[in-house]
Amino acid sequence: MSLFLVNVLLALAWSAVTGVFSFGNLAFGFVLAMGVLSLIREQVGSVGYFSRTRRVVSLALLFIYELILSAWRVAILVLSPRMDLKPGIFAYPLKVDRDFEITLLANMITLTPGTLSVDVSDDRRILFVHAIDASTPDQTRRDIAEGFERKIMEAFR
Amino acid sequence: MTIALTLLSAAFVLIGALFALVASIGLLRLPDLYSRMHAASKAGTVGSGLLLIALAIHAGEAGVMARALAGVIFFLLTAPISAHLLAKAAYAVGYRLGPTAVRDEMASTVEEQTSGSI
Numbered sequence: 180m181s182l183f184l185v186n187v188l189l190a191l192a193w194s195a196v197t198g199v200f201s202f203g204n205l206a207f208g209f210v211l212a213m214g215v216l217s218l219i220r221e222q223v224g225s226v227g228y229f230s231r232t233r234r235v236v237s238l239a240l241l242f243i244y245e246l247i248l249s250a251w252r253v254a255i256l257v258l259s260p261r262m263d264l265k266p267g268i269f270a271y272p273l274k275v276d277r278d279f280e281i282t283l284l285a286n287m288i289t290l291t292p293g294t295l296s297v298d299v300s301d302d303r304r305i306l307f308v309h310a311i312d313a314s315t316p317d318q319t320r321r322d323i324a325e326g327f328e329r330k331i332m333e334a335f336r
Numbered sequence: 337m338t339i340a341l342t343l344l345s346a347a348f349v350l351i352g353a354l355f356a357l358v359a360s361i362g363l364l365r366l367p368d369l370y371s372r373m374h375a376a377s378k379a380g381t382v383g384s385g386l387l388l389i390a391l392a393i394h395a396g397e398a399g400v401m402a403r404a405l406a407g408v409i410f411f412l413l414t415a416p417i418s419a420h421l422l423a424k425a426a427y428a429v430g431y432r433l434g435p436t437a438v439r440d441e442m443a444s445t446v447e448e449q450t451s452g453s454i
Contacts, residue, residue: 202398246412250355250382253375257362266371267439289416290381295373296416297423298442307442309370309423314438 182228186212234334241330242287249292256311267313268297271306271320273328280331281306287327294319345394352386355379368434369426377419381411 186209193208194200217229256262275281285296285306293311300307310319362375385408392404433440 202402246378246382249378253362253379254355254358257358257365257375257379262365262367264367264371265438266368266433267437268370268433268442269439270441285420286413286416289377289419290412293374295370295377295423296420297370297427309373311371311374316439316441 182216182223186216189215231334234330238330238334241326245291249290252292265312265314266310268307268309269313269316269319271308271323273304273306274324275328275331276303280335284327284331288323341393341396345390348386348390348393352383352390355383355386359383369431370423370433373419373423377415381415385411
């Protein structure tokens with residue numbers, strides 16, 4: 180996280196030196212600072228910073244892809260003349276345990292195809308998820324565990 | 337270039353409006369509150385997000401773009417939370433799943449909790 184701060188400071192320095200504090204110039208400075216940091220990554224110990232950035236970006240891309248897919252699936256479902264629904268609530272045992280990670284996972288589950296998080300148990304070990312198609316809960320559980328939960332753990336641990 | 341951008345933002349407006357329409361049809365057609373939240377949270381978020389992105393493309397101005405993108409991010413953050421809260425509140429006051437439901441693994445846990453607290 181401190182390297183992220185260094186990165187931001189370098190971007191500010193770039194803007195100060197060039198004298199232009201526009202959004203585009205700040206973003207360019209950020210990318211430039213990232214390049215500089217990647218040149219000296221062995222010396223400042225920022226190897227982890229870059230692989231983490233890559234994992235956060237890959238999590239964000241996966242999320243956007245799943246969001247578009249899920250809106251599309253809802254559209255198909257809603258517009259089909261005969262809605263064949265098997266809704267239900269199933270319990271999902273959580274592996275992540277920090278508040279921040281649970282919130283992120285619950286939000287992502289809500290915005291992905293066919294699932295909606297309803298509640299977290301008091302001991303924070305079980306997430307209750309409502310699914311449009313709850314006929315194969317084991318399959319859905321495996322998808323969440325190997326998709327978002329694994330990616331969240333990779334990105335933030 | 338300008339024509340391409342205009343066409344692109346027009347396409348985003350159309351697609352976004354279609355998703356908003358689908359979300360509202362879903363609210364009418366789906367059987368119970370929980371299924372309806374699926375339509376409202378997903379198609380609704382994507383619909384309004386696309387409209388905001390169309391605005392960002394059309395304005396072509398850094399300030400407007402930044403605000404539109406911030407709007408998209410806040411939508412992504414808040415829509416699932418309100419869906420989650422509505423579903424949780426509905427469950428807490430005893431609104432159960434519709435007749436087509438195939439399973440409800442939450443029922444046993446909630447009964448245990450309420451009987452324990454009394």
